[in-house]
Amino acid sequence: MQSRKTTLNAWNRINAFSRERALFRDRDPIVLAISGGPDSVVMLDYFARQARGRRLKLYVCHINHGLRGAESDADERFVRRLAAAYGLSCGVFKAKVKALAKKSGSGTEHAARTERYRLLLKYARSRGCRLVATAHHSDDNAETVLLNLLRGTKARGLAGIPPSRPLGGGVRVIRPLLALRRREIEDYLRANGIKAQRDSTNDDQKYTRNWIRATLLPLLEKKQPRIREHLVDIAEDLSEKA
Template sequence: MTKKSFNASVLPRMRAFASRLVGRGDAVLVGLSGGADSVCLLHFLRYLAGEKHFLLAAVHVNHGLRGREAAQDQRFCKNLCKELGIEFITQKTDAKKVAKKLDLSPEHGARKARYDAFVKAARKWGANKLALGHHLDDQAETVLLNLLRGTKAKGLAGIPVRRPLAKDVEIVRPLLCVTRAETEAYLQNNGLTHVTDRTNFDDAFTRNWVRGKLLPLLATKQPQIKHHLALIAADVEKILERGVGK
């Protein structure tokens, strides 16, 4: 996708969707891993902040799992924020310790540690919004994961566009309207680089198996499966907001 076609077709959709979630007077903290989605989100919100007049900073969480590689990711994020003129905050956690203490899987232990770190960073900086880079592909994966695990209606809503994180802090997801391919096109069109977490390809994590094996298999029968699942999630979320089917 050329920069001209991207700016004409995708960028207006991103702007309209994100403008429902962040705006004038907000203090928005971006969860920055260094991956393609979070780099796209940070760069896009930097642009939108100038238009909508809100404060912006980034937080990077080091889970204490990947040693030198994790340190390299942290340096990448720090340097990116320096280039963009954005305040950079780091939080270090011990995901293994959290998982063991709470008897969680490594995947859920890392998630618990990460969100606890987000709360600390948001309170430290004074954020009222935490922006995360989940996109449409993540939404489709989450709906399938919830089906595999067994779910009630709420699970079919997948990843909420917004939800409370802590007192006076809300999670927002401005990229849920775009696909992984579109976030990658954004990076290419803006000359941005990113880092790759090798654990994203480890099938020991169920989400990675859904992403790398199950969704591609389903796509051979229905190429629009990701969009269909995302539409189901959006419809179910609207129903639940009206208090039906909880």
């Protein structure tokens, strides 16, 4: 009973968030960007279980960045198996991130992000989809506000992660899981007995976002337990005014 309550609560939150922002409609064809991590696995389960009633056409897309050796390849195999278990086709792309970063003179993270969205757009066009769903959640949004603040930003940077934005060529990125906290995603996995891959680099605090997640936010929460909510509220307020 509790597991069903957890699942339905998450679905209702995502549905309300998506409806309020008109992220997608019944019958839409949607590309799901699936890394294999907890967030994207929950997103896949949500869409797959909504698909029949809402007549959604779903396509899984996985980008293998090749940055973690055997771990990256294990993620790819996991996503292929997962997509097959849901009866969905799966497009996989190999991204040569290190070479691209060297060529452009940018950092590895920036190169990976740029190439990831380029490949997602390419796949969406090949499948006739106008929507690409990524699995960013509410905690990602709070972390992004702090990350941009530390880097130095104007008000636009404090708007955080938008629920939807143009990707190019009439294709949009949508982020329905912004309705959920990280802990709610973990609760969903446990409630449904779903397994996900874990990225070992998420524990490396040499990356500023990881340090914010593991050190800064917990420290701020000691003074203000609702700091994550406040950061998201600021982001949403500025996003609406942008």
